[in-house]
Amino acid sequence: MVAKTEFKAAWAIVLTSTNNYVKGVIALAEALRHVHSKYPLLVLHTDAVSDNALKLLELANCTLRRIDPIKPKAKIDYFAERFIDTWTKLGAWGQTDYDRLVLLDADMLPFQNMDELMTMKLRSKYWVAACHACTCNPQKIKAYPSDWVPANCAYTHIQGDFPIKPTRHYFNSGLIVLTPSQNLFTDMLARLHATPDLSIYPFPDQDFLNEVFSGCWVTLPYIYNALKTLPQAHPSLWHTSDLKNVHYILSKPWDTDDSSMKEDDKIYYSLYKVWWSAYERAIERLPLNKALVAF
Numbered sequence: 001m002v003a004k005t006e007f008k009a010a011w012a013i014v015l016t017s018t019n020n021y022v023k024g025v026i027a028l029a030e031a032l033r034h035v036h037s038k039y040p041l042l043v044l045h046t047d048a049v050s051d052n053a054l055k056l057l058e059l060a061n062c063t064l065r066r067i068d069p070i071k072p073k074a075k076i077d078y079f080a081e082r083f084i085d086t087w088t089k090l091g092a093w094g095q096t097d098y099d100r101l102v103l104l105d106a107d108m109l110p111f112q113n114m115d116e117l118m119t120m121k122l123r124s125k126y127w128v129a130a131c132h133a134c135t136c137n138p139q140k141i142k143a144y145p146s147d148w149v150p151a152n153c154a155y156t157h158i159q160g161d162f163p164i165k166p167t168r169h170y171f172n173s174g175l176i177v178l179t180p181s182q183n184l185f186t187d188m189l190a191r192l193h194a195t196p197d198l199s200i201y202p203f204p205d206q207d208f209l210n211e212v213f214s215g216c217w218v219t220l221p222y223i224y225n226a227l228k229t230l231p232q233a234h235p236s237l238w239h240t241s242d243l244k245n246v247h248y249i250l251s252k253p254w255d256t257d258d259s260s261m262k263e264d265d266k267i268y269y270s271l272y273k274v275w276w277s278a279y280e281r282a283i284e285r286l287p288l289n290k291a292l293v294a295f
Contacts, residue, residue, distance in 0.1 A: 009100040009118040010042040012092050016069060016085035018050040022057070023254040024106035027275055029060045030282035035113040042101070044091055059286050067091045070189070076198035086205040087192065092178060093185040105174040107248040109275050114224060114244045117177050122218060125179040129218040130171035131225035133206070136233040139250070145202060155222065155234045171217055173206040174247045175225040188212060228268050246271055254279070 011032060013025055029041045043062045045054065046069045054064055070087040092103045102117050122129060132154035137144045150156050154170070192208065201207035222230065222237065223244045231238040251265050253275040261269065 007100070007119075008098050010040045010063065010098060010102075011037070012042045012044060012095070012101040012103050013106050014067075014089045014091060014103075015043055015045040015049050015106065016088050017046075017048045018053045020252065020254045021106040022049075022053045023279060024108075024248075024252070025057060025062065026060050026282045026286075027254075027279040028104065028106065028108060028110070029057075029062050030285070031110045031278045033061070034278065034281070035110050037110070037113055037115055039115060039118055042095070042098075044088075044095070046085075046088065056286065060282060065095070067094070070192075072192055072195070072198055074193075074196055074198045076201075076204070087208075089173070089205045090185065090188055090192070090209075092176075093180050093188060094182065096180045096182050096185075098180050101178055101180060103173075103176045103178060104245075105247065107252055108174060108225075108245055109248070109278060110245045111243045111274070112245075117220075117224065120177065120218075122177065122179060123216075125181045126184060126213075127179075127216045127218065128209075128213050129177035129220050130173065130175060131220045131222050133170050133172035134227050134230055134233055135170065138229055138233045143202065150233070153233070155230070155237055158234075158237060169214075169217075170210055171206075171213075171219075172225050172227070172247070173203075173209050174249075175220075175245065176209070177218075177220070228271050232267065240270075246274070248272075248275065 013028065015021060015025060025041075025043060032039075032041055040063045041061070043057055043064050044067045045064060046067060048069070058064060067088070068091070069085065070090055072087060089103065092101050095101060100118050117129070120129060134155055135145075135148040135153045136150045136156070137148040191212070198204065223242050226238075226243045226246045228246060228248050229250070248271070251262070253272040256262065256265060256272070257276070261272075265272070
């Protein structure tokens with residue numbers, strides 16, 4: 001009789017450069033410790049991440065694993081520089097020694113334990129779980145799709161925790177519950193490299209993954225991927241005490257402080273304070289905190 005192998009799961013972040021997102025990972029690792037998650041934080045990094053940054057992440061109790069960057073050959077014009085390397089997030093599906101990964105963006109911060117995501121059931125390894133994206137575009141960013149208006153946003157049509165009649169079933173790729181699969185990973189790469197014009201994906205990995213998993217994703221409540229802009233777009237939805245994980249989209253808390261905060265960011269002050277506190281705790285815990293450099 002073959003003994004059953006131990007279930008292996010982790011939180012996963014993809015890191016493709018040495019910049020301030022390293023600070024995001026450090027704060028996130030501290031937040032997971034603070035909420036008593038029993039699962040490790042796996043940092044999938046490319047060679048572009050410096051040895052110094054990797055040392056800091058190791059000291060922050062992250063599990064490090066080098067992966068190759070994923071760079072499509074097709075031409076694409078990105079409306080934001082941060083999107084250039086996001087295709088490498090697909091590499092999470094290639095980590096087949098794990099039974100379950102929850103892929104997180106580095107600009108997230110857990111507010112409560114959410115270990116239940118590791119054992120939630122998916123219909124098959126070809127399914128994922130994620131939260132709807134807010135498509136209101138409250139900042140009126142011109143590069144966003146023209147149909148990103150409140151009338152088409154899933155959170156405009158919500159009852160309890162879930163949308164009741166979303167115009168568009170579209171998830172935010174900041175948090176994805178997934179099952180690694182070599183077959184699926186290979187198929188995704190083949191599909192990606194066979195696409196001649198990637199400009200059809202304004203939000204690169206997010207649009208692509210929504211296409212791959214169309215009709216094959218479980219909707220999670222917004223509390224697992226609580227976009228910091230939701231209180232302004234959907235004030236009746238937001239309840240701070242319920243939040244499991246906040247997503248600091250657009251401007252980042254590591255790029256500002258009390259004295260330099262821009263007027264537009266002051267509405268996020270209370271959320272930024274939580275991130276600043278997590279980062280400060282993390283630095284205090286690092287044995288080499290005095291050697292921390294700006295990325």
